[in-house]
Amino acid sequence: MMIRAIVTDIEGTTGAISFVHRVLFPYARAYLSDFLRRHQDEPEVAAQIHATRELAGEPDADLEHVTTLLEGWIDADRKATPLKALQGMVWEQGFKDGEFTGHVYPDAAEEMQRWHEAGIALYVYSSGSVQAQKLLFGYSDFGDLTPLFSGFFDTTTGGKREVESYRRIVEAIAVPAGEVLFLSDVVAELDAAAAAGLQTVQLVREEGMETGDHPMAASFTAVRFDD
Known part of the structure; x- marks a missing residue:
């Protein structure tokens, strides 16, 4: 061909596959809550929080519940676009700090x-x-x-x-x-x-x-x- x-x-x-499940997913789960609290008002993060509410069918969910939803999606390895976007934002700091390499x-x-x-x-x-x-x-x-x-x-x-x-x-x-x-x-x-x-x-x-x-x-x- x-x-x-x-x-x-x-x-x-x-x-x-083990790198994602043993390194990246646990890192995102550990730091997601703090990341959302610190960055929730930034446009890119706010857009993904809104997208999570829409995808879950819970437009009035507060930040704590949004975090719980996202953590559940991490545990279930759900291929949800807002989750993947937010995970990438959390992982960025880990990569830049040398916590791990790809x-x-x-x-x-x-x-x-x-x-x-x-x-x-x-x-x-x-x-x-x-x-x-x-x-x-x-x-x-x-x-x-x-x-x-x-x-x-x-x-x-x-x-x-x-x-x-x-x-x-x-x-x-x-x-x-x-x-x-x-x-x-x-x-x-x-x-x-x-x-x-x-x-x-x-x-x-x-x-x-x-x-x-x-x-x-x-x-x-x-x-x-x-x-």
């Missing part, structure tokens, strides 16, 4: 660099906010990787298991769908991307993972295509 652009997922694909598999860092040098446009599509994506790659285990990417997409584009989301991405990057490769560890996401006409490869980094009818690779090094 001739590939001009690659769109990659993050969790389980470029980095370990986990990236060595093979992912190496191959993305090689693909970038070969002239293939790289994009990220993750349920985490664009801000969080840029933080993870900007403060990664391998330094600032953001120059490798031509763009970032999150759930404001649409759900990752929805075919229309991938059509929107293809339209945004202006590359024919058949020349775009989507990398993910989740079969339902790959199914949606394939239905939109994208090429797909499933990253199967752990034993026992659910697999589908997509080409599989145990690492980025094993991803094969004609560039």
Whole structure:
């Protein structure tokens, strides 16, 4: 397959799922309440607080209840856009303070660099906010990787298991769908991307993972295509 652009997922694909669940989620939960109290009147934060109320169907919820809602969504790993935006804001300070670095598999860092040098446009599509994506790659285990990417997409584009989301991405990057490769560890996401006409490869980094009818690779090094 001739590939001009690659769109990659993050969790389980470029980095370990455990990093998000063992490092980032606990950090956000620990500091979210204090962050909201200190920054609730700032326009970007206020907008996400309002969006949380609207999404929950509780327009009159006070800040304490909004915080409780968000903490519950963290525990449930809910893919809610306002939660992801607020998590990114909280994580920013942790990254900048050196509390942690963004986990990236060595093979992912190496191959993305090689693909970038070969002239293939790289994009990220993750349920985490664009801000969080840029933080993870900007403060990664391998330094600032953001120059490798031509763009970032999150759930404001649409759900990752929805075919229309991938059509929107293809339209945004202006590359024919058949020349775009989507990398993910989740079969339902790959199914949606394939239905939109994208090429797909499933990253199967752990034993026992659910697999589908997509080409599989145990690492980025094993991803094969004609560039």
